[in-house]
Amino acid sequence: xxxxxxxxxxxxxxxxxxxxxxxxxxxxxxxxxxxxxxxxxxxxxxxxxxxxxxxxxxxxxxxxxxxxxxxxxxxxxxxxxxxxxxxxxxxxxxxxxxxxxxxxxxxxxxxxxx
Amino acid sequence: xxxxxxxxxxxxxxxxxxxxxxxxxxxxxxxxxxxxxxxxxxxxxxxxxxxxxxxxxxxxxxxxxxxxxxxxxxxxxxxxxxxxxxxxxxxxxxxxxxxxxxxxxxxxxxxxxx
Numbered sequence: 001x002x003x004x005x006x007x008x009x010x011x012x013x014x015x016x017x018x019x020x021x022x023x024x025x026x027x028x029x030x031x032x033x034x035x036x037x038x039x040x041x042x043x044x045x046x047x048x049x050x051x052x053x054x055x056x057x058x059x060x061x062x063x064x065x066x067x068x069x070x071x072x073x074x075x076x077x078x079x080x081x082x083x084x085x086x087x088x089x090x091x092x093x094x095x096x097x098x099x100x101x102x103x104x105x106x107x108x109x110x111x112x113x114x
Numbered sequence: 115x116x117x118x119x120x121x122x123x124x125x126x127x128x129x130x131x132x133x134x135x136x137x138x139x140x141x142x143x144x145x146x147x148x149x150x151x152x153x154x155x156x157x158x159x160x161x162x163x164x165x166x167x168x169x170x171x172x173x174x175x176x177x178x179x180x181x182x183x184x185x186x187x188x189x190x191x192x193x194x195x196x197x198x199x200x201x202x203x204x205x206x207x208x209x210x211x212x213x214x215x216x217x218x219x220x221x222x223x224x225x226x227x228x
Contacts, residue, residue: 034226051192053179061179062172069165072202078165081203085227088186089195092223102227109206109228112148113199113216 001046006098010044019074024060025067027103036106037075037082041067047099050088068103077105085113115160120212124158133188138174139181141217150220151189151196155181161213164202182217191219199227 001007008014009028016028019039030038043060047053053061072078082105087094093114115121122128123142130142133153144152157174161167167175186192196219201208207228 050179050198051183051186053183055176055180057179058173058176061175062169065164065167065171065175066169069167072165077203077205079203081201081205081208083206083228084164084200084202086198087195087223088198089191089193091191091195091219091221092197093225094195104227105205107205109201111207111228113218113228114197114223114225 001098004046004098005096006040006042006100007046010042020067020070022063022067024063027067027071030102035104035109037077037104039071039075039103041071041101041103043099048097049094049099050086053099064101068101071103072105075103075105081105081109083109083113115212118160118212119210120154120156120214121160124156134181134184136177136181138177141181141185144216149218149223151191151218153185153189153217155185155215155217157213162211163208163213164200167213178215182215185217186219189217189219195219195223197223197227 009016018028020027027041085102123130132142134141141155186196199216
């Protein structure tokens with residue numbers, strides 16, 4: 001989508017600190033980090049939100065989770081621990097209408113999660 | 115795993131308020147809810163944590179996300195919004211070593227997420 005912030009990051013039209021990339025996914029640092037490690041993992045394909053995922057996206061979900069694991073290892077939080085968050089819609093405060101998985105770590109993460 | 119709490123819920127050896135079930139997934143209410151809607155979605159297969167997912171699990175990830183969507187619709191948070199959280203390891207406070215996706219909704223969810 002031409003006017004989607006994350007699609008524009010995928011196309012390198014807007015800068016971002018990219019930490020990992022695969023054929024189908026991109027991982028970059030959140031510009032407003034809430035932990036020492038705060039990376040966003042997105043599919044390159046534009047999908048509005050988690051609720052819009054379709055059956056055909058199962059392989060893509062595999063890719064996304066593989067990228068999350070790779071980010072966790074690269075950021076050295078794979079053993080200390082990390083939290084993955086997906087916000088869907090208004091009550092969750094979804095800020096960009098392009099599916100994204102937040103990966104937070106390198107500090108204790110409290111409960112409840114917001 | 116014989117001594118895993120969530121495997122025992124799958125086998126109906128321990129009671130839980132089950133809200134949805136598929137061939138590969140189970141959804142039940144968190145016993146210590148942090149929002150009016152707080153459901154856990156798990157794979158029936160025992161997987162310790164998100165970091166332990168393998169390539170072969172892609173179809174299962176599709177099933178898990180489909181169950182999350184179904185729970186969101188059943189609990190009527192599909193339009194108002196919901197947050198999905200996966201805790202992996204100590205820093206995130208992962209309480210049960212069986213992969214589980216928290217689904218929270220029916221209230222405003224703050225930021226940071228813990």
